[in-house]
């Protein structure tokens with residue numbers, strides 16, 4: 017696909033990690049950085065938990081810069097990129113190796129050499145034993161494998177029990193050396209705690225993910241090392257079940273490995289949507305058109321994303337589709353963009369509702385009731401943002417006569433003595449919105465006209 021049709025992730029720079037932040041992450045990043053600075057030397061495994069595409073990687077990148085600024089030694093480990101390796105320990109030690117200075121003569125240089133030596137011993141022993149690191153004996157080895165391992169062991173004249181004992185010893189030495197290595201951080205003018213980030217754990221090979229957790233628990237459980245795992249816990253639970261079977265209590269099992277969980281907050285998305293529109297290069301398009309269009313779009317994409325619990329990535333996808341559809345239409349298409357963005361969002365999150373609206377099988381007020389009844393919809397569609405949507409649906413779905421009646425009703429609310437100020441303002445806003453949708457152009461039936469294009473755009477795969 018043409019590169020300008022793909023939204024690149026926001027840039028997180030070292031100098032100013034929050035320059036492009038649209039989700040007010042700074043206080044959250046500082047909060048988590050604080051936790052990591054106050055472990056008191058205790059080993060810690062912290063999970064940053066948030067669903068797919070909701071900003072974990074970017075959050076973690078910001079956190080890494082924040083910690084680096086505070087003089088922490090950090091390691092970034094992308095589990096997914098490493099999962100072709102048989103044993104995660106290999107890749108983890110390689111990441112460790114990169115973080116420490118290579119100078120052979122330095123304390124860290126010598127320490128690293130020892131760490132690598134014992135890591136190699138552990139990995140070799142594990143291979144001889146045919147240990148499936150992550151399976152803890154739960155999983156039946158396929159027929160013949162055990163025999164093959166025994167054969168291999170016998171061939172190598174290695175007693176399995178002996179090999180096991182050696183692995184244990186090597187693991188113990190590994191931990192001791194690792195502890196010493198980390199203890200050299202203050203000599204390097206670094207904070208005492210090494211922060212080891214593991215991203216994309218829920219995306220890699222299930223057995224690799226489980227092995228990695230086991231390796232963290234058994235090999236890296238030493239003072240002054242903190243792990244930060246960014247995961248979608250639901251997904252990681254599914255991975256656990258894939259390895260150990262459905263009968264395992266995945267949540268309970270994962271608790272063995274995770275000391276502290278932190279859920280990423282899901283803040284208001286208006287700024288994020290504005291940012292996505294800008295990143296998509298849509299600003300010049302809107303500048304040529306009616307400036308209010310953009311504000312309306314930002315507002316109701318934001319309510320819809322809350323109501324439907326859309327991820328950041330799902331919102332971005334809608335914006336990219338909007339760009340595509342708009343690029344096929346001329347700039348003088350009236351309120352086309354607002355209709356289009358509503359339908360694009362609906363088409364991706366609620367196809368049945370999309371069909372009903374396009375085929376006029378539902379009235380505007382009925383549709384509004386439905387949106388309000390969504391789990392995340394409560395209170396979201398009542399004020400100004402809801403009025404925009406209501407006005408849009410009315411302008412599109414009703415004939416002139418019904419619209420006239422509706423106007424009269426709102427007028428009555430405005431004039432009645434017993435109306436509260438709030439309901440009076442609301443009625444006034446509803447009329448203003450409806451006017452803006454009906455006065456300058458004929459909005460009726462527009463949605464039906466754009467629906468086919470949107471149906472086609474929905475076939476774009478990401």
Ligand SMILES: Nc1ncnc2c1ncn2[C@@H]1O[C@H](COP(=O)(O)OP(=O)(O)OP(=O)(O)O)[C@@H](O)[C@H]1O
Pocket residue numbers: 023024025026036037038039040041066067068069070071072073074075216248288291328329332
């Ligand atoms: N603070 C932020 N401000 C603006 N945009 C953001 C912010 N955080 C994330 N995004 C954008 O949202 C999208 C998804 O973010 P990210 O890749 O961090 O999510 P994720 O949870 O790591 O996804 P996955 O589950 O696929 O790994 C990216 O395009 C990113 O640029």
Ligand SMILES: [Mg+2]
Pocket residue numbers: 072073074215216
């Ligand atoms: Mg990610």
